[in-house]
Amino acid sequence: MDKQQTQEFIARRVAAELKDGDLVNLGIGLPTLVANYVPEGKEVLFQSENGFIGLGPAPLEDEIDPSIANAGGLPVTIVPGGSFFDSAMSFGIIRGGHVDTTVLGALQVAENGDIANYMIPGKMVPGMGGAMDLLSGAKKVIVAMEHTAKGNPKLLKTCTLPLTAVRAVDLIVTEMGVIEVTPNGFMLTEYNPEYTVEQIQAATGAELIISPNLKHMQ
Amino acid sequence: MDKQQTQEFIARRVAAELKDGDLVNLGIGLPTLVANYVPEGKEVLFQSENGFIGLGPAPLEDEIDPSIANAGGLPVTIVPGGSFFDSAMSFGIIRGGHVDTTVLGALQVAENGDIANYMIPGKMVPGMGGAMDLLSGAKKVIVAMEHTAKGNPKLLKTCTLPLTAVRAVDLIVTEMGVIEVTPNGFMLTEYNPEYTVEQIQAATGAELIISPNLKHMQ
Amino acid sequence: MNKLISLEDAVNLVRDGDTVMIGGFLAVGTPERLIDALIKKGAKDLTLICNDTGFVDRGVGKMVVAKMFKKIYASHIGTNKETGRQMLEGETEVVLVPQGTLIEQIRAGGFGLGGVLTRTGLGTEVEKGKQIVEIDGEKFLLEKPMRANVALLFAEKADVKGNLSFHGATRNFNTYMGAAADISIVEAEQVVQVGEMCPDEVVVPGVFVKYIVDGGSL
């Protein structure tokens, strides 16, 4: 798989986690792709933390409304049944546990669910934006990312980069497999048959518990 | 003066304290009358803490809108330029210091500004409603009340009833005079010439400082 | 996801012993039809969180008369003599809460905040038994978040996704109680289809509304 295929593969698998009626917040980058793969028949609403529920697809050139942009500043649309609100309401929704699932990228995830995804000391720091709020507030946190960075594991025993949140991650979806964060550590529940379990373990910086119900990742 | 005249006299004097552009919250009872005496040429907006700014007069019978009532539950109107909002916004306005003046009644006021106006132990307790918030949040607190209750002083060295707020009152207007709460205690700044200063002192449960600029109350 | 349910199904969601939040301010913006149906169905040992206890024949006061509450949190009970009687005779526990504190406690409960830090109530009976937090040398009272099992709310208009809009002074506590309750039920004067409410017009996003009763159809 090339990079685009890898990202689509991950996004598609994440989308299968979403349930009918869910309110979902997608981080920028790879997580944004998840919106393209919501299964038929499931109604999922997307929140845009800059101020609305009902994030729709990009508009046609002549339909752009400069007042309707996503949290990345790009023109988008709002679906029927959506609503606009201010940042206090938006983060009340997030911090009050009203977002069912958030999908975020990560630099590192630890086996206890700690996550680092907002800064590398000494480098340009973009800032945490709404990530810390989403991680502390969303009911379910899914990390969608490539399994390694330049060959180095991103799933670790402990994070070495500054944390974005403590014990926040519930599920990790990579091109290699699906990993649950359990009280005992990472549990591999599904794997991509293009890889062996041994290869996945070798690409992971902490011990993987192998689920007794280990399945192929679709 | 009969009771009604007394109340109108007090309300008229309180109204003279209001400044052009002020946002004002009036408590129930006597304070409500203040709205009738806003001097010509001054624009004063009244807040109704149940959810709007721009409290207007009572509607004609056939103009009653059951959704527009004051904080006492009575039908009222909203003036042009008014706005409706919820209780969180309403009390944000109050607690954030955006109400210029609140006018409230009292059972007792102490010379340090303590006020008791919401309960008498052992009797029916109506509750504090928004009074504690108004007392802690409004920029200026004016107490509008009769000077005594059944002949007993209501201006005291210390309150004996449960307090509604500590050191909250700025000014007291009664049928006998106008009293400022200063760091040194009650200062009589105006008096109703129907009474002597000695009579006013006798009706007051704390020492009155007599202002060097003592004037007749209009 | 159509959130419309019948009045009967709605009130069956309230169980004996539940904590219920009910919107309205002296019976303005109160879901009267839900209240009537709940009285008819019967429920006991409820805990009420509401701005006030309305009147004996209007608003939540009818439930007080029907003796449905074992405990009441309210800012004001003075308009309903039956509440005062039950309180004085020890039949019902009544906790009086400053109005601005009450709405912030509900917002905090719905928005995932740890509590409310306020000057309101300092130095009064309200502070008894509560934590005081000193911030930069100033004292603030810590008031805890409030949540409920069920919220019974009123709106002028709802779409079938639960987006709400209001008219007049009916917003009061209706805007945040849905966020703070496990199950929120809105009695709407008018229900419209998806897309018939402009997203700019929405005051409460549908995420805070679980069920809608169409008041206009009753």
Add this chain to the structure above:
Amino acid sequence: MNKLISLEDAVNLVRDGDTVMIGGFLAVGTPERLIDALIKKGAKDLTLICNDTGFVDRGVGKMVVAKMFKKIYASHIGTNKETGRQMLEGETEVVLVPQGTLIEQIRAGGFGLGGVLTRTGLGTEVEKGKQIVEIDGEKFLLEKPMRANVALLFAEKADVKGNLSFHGATRNFNTYMGAAADISIVEAEQVVQVGEMCPDEVVVPGVFVKYIVDGGSL
């Protein structure tokens, strides 16, 4: 009380050394004309409170390029490389604040609350040097209220009393910053006369708006 002023008079209210809050989210809902005029007028050593620092050629980012800030509070600076450069080279102090915390700090500043108690940031760099309050056995980070000398805001529509309404995702931080600033100036796309805005339609009551610049007339 007509609150309309000229663009020039508006920006002359900003003085060197001031703390300024500026509305907008990645330049959506940003008062661009006020920003351009302020850059033209010149002001130095400002402290900025804003969700992000926009882009080098759009939004508040233009002021970053003009080196008007000595300190910046923002949740995200990744879209403006000049902010990152100034930060890394020690020219400007940048404090990164979680987005949900930032808006609540502003609301607390405007609404008279003592601070914000939140889970967001616990166990991360954000908690460093801050008070932690334990409530019923759970830890919350205490984040302090924020206030400013001047707020520069955007609205879709204002009446001459300062009542505001919005379109799309432009509300973001514009709704609460006016409450938290000594002087608030709103650039409105459209200004209407008193009575031309329905009180139900108002999102921000005029009490939080001191001055209005008519963007439509420029």
